[in-house]
Amino acid sequence: MARTPFPFSAIVGQDEMKLALSIVAVDPTVGGVLVFGDRGTGKSTAVRGLAGLLPPMKAVEGCAYGCDPIADVCVEGCTLKAGRRARTHVAPVPVVDLPLGATEDRVVGAIDLERALTSGQKVFEPGLLARAHRGFLYIDEVNLLEDHLVDLLLDVAASGENVVEREGLSVRHPARFVLIGSGNPEEGELRPQLLDRFGLSVDVRTPTDLPTRVEVVRRRDAYERDREGFAALWRRADEALSRSLKAARRRLPDVAVPDAALERAAALCLALGTDGLRGELTVMRAARTKAALDGRAEVTDEHVAAVAPLALRHRLRRDPLDETGSTARVERAMADVFP
CATH class of the missing domain: 1.10.8.80 (Magnesium chelatase subunit I, C-Terminal domain)
Known part of the structure; x- marks a missing residue:
């Protein structure tokens, strides 16, 4: 069962961070968002809460890459869109976590070993980049990401495509996503090449005034005690924010x-x-x-x-x-x- 995220509208303060996330939710071409600051200031909470505000997207039914029925071309999508009469469905915008310990195969995709052993077929198993297509790829502690994964992300972010060459299998699929990273600057700096790929940067700090700190603790405690009930209390405010994002996309x-x-x-x-x-x-x-x-x-x-x-x-x-x-x-x- 999916864990109920903390409502985006219930986050106390951190207006700059919320503005940056709202901007890239409306216009992904602005680039990613880098959120650096103290531990326990709601960085990952805000990113995961954003998922509940995003308007759903239309995708090709059955496509593992969530392809746009008009704009995208991929291995599966090309077949499914034969004659441009592909069946479509409405799907939530993906928000995918990239763990620091993820292997390269887990990120870019690899051959499905089970099907290869049982049937002898070389079938591509999409990775995290495929799941994040048309959505958000979130990296917590991004400044600790291994160098080979940083290089990989730079290549994909620049081209908008993921190219995989594995054991005689060659796959190319679209991988356009908004990169969101968070971290603590005390634990290391970000490589300049990756830093430049983020459109916006946010510095978050621990609140220094008493009323704000008390309100943060009060809301977090209420959420931990009854996640569903707390989310219900803030559902109307989140829905209003979602409508605002939709209207901004139309107006842009x-x-x-x-x-x-x-x-x-x-x-x-x-x-x-x-x-x-x-x-x-x-x-x-x-x-x-x-x-x-x-x-x-x-x-x-x-x-x-x-x-x-x-x-x-x-x-x-x-x-x-x-x-x-x-x-x-x-x-x-x-x-x-x-x-």
């Missing part, structure tokens, strides 16, 4: 991004000395999504300012002469760029 294509907003994003990146243009692109996409969530038809300075720390704090170069944190540096640049 029509949100305008004026040149003034693009100039703000570019000016920020110039002031901070970020490498490449990925920073500007992420700020633009995240600001457009924030405007859609707010029900606005056009991106304003308010939206750019709201997402700039999320999109830029992990893209800054190290400055040995400046010991201030990345968030403070972004805020300082914003004070210079914005009137």
Whole structure:
């Protein structure tokens, strides 16, 4: 029996983390979310609670990869979609955990040994990347992930495809997912190549005010004592959030991004000395999504300012002469760029 997740709407505080997760839920092209911070601050709780808010997706019935009936092409999907008359069904958006100890075969997929031994057939057994297609791949303690799995994720994230060559079997299937990682910075840094693949970065801290800490403990205790009852109390609030995400997805294509907003994003990146243009692109996409969530038809300075720390704090170069944190540096640049 599936464990009832802690309701997303019941999370106390951590507004920046909830905003980042909402943005990538509406527009996956923004990129993944990296959540770094103290232990016990609700990082994994928020990610798992997000699953209950995501609108269901239409998929090809019987396809192991959850293919989109129009856009995707895979080994099974191509056969099932013959003549474009494939039967479809509605499925929940997958949120898949990638354990630190997972083997490469478990992640990318491998030959089904049982069928190979019993029938002599080489049949591909899809892995975690196949399950995460069109959904979310969550890695707790992502900074402790083994290097060979990091390299694998980088290749798949860049191409949107998973290519498996095993014992004479060659399989290529779509693997597009939003990468969400969490961790404690005290336990090690993230490789720069993987860090750059995250669109947004969030720093979470332990609450320092008494009322917030008391409310966190009260809600968590109520959840542990009666998970179903607690979820029922917050179901209406979660449903309202889910409707908000659906409305933002519908509104997103029509949100305008004026040149003034693009100039703000570019000016920020110039002031901070970020490498490449990925920073500007992420700020633009995240600001457009924030405007859609707010029900606005056009991106304003308010939206750019709201997402700039999320999109830029992990893209800054190290400055040995400046010991201030990345968030403070972004805020300082914003004070210079914005009137």
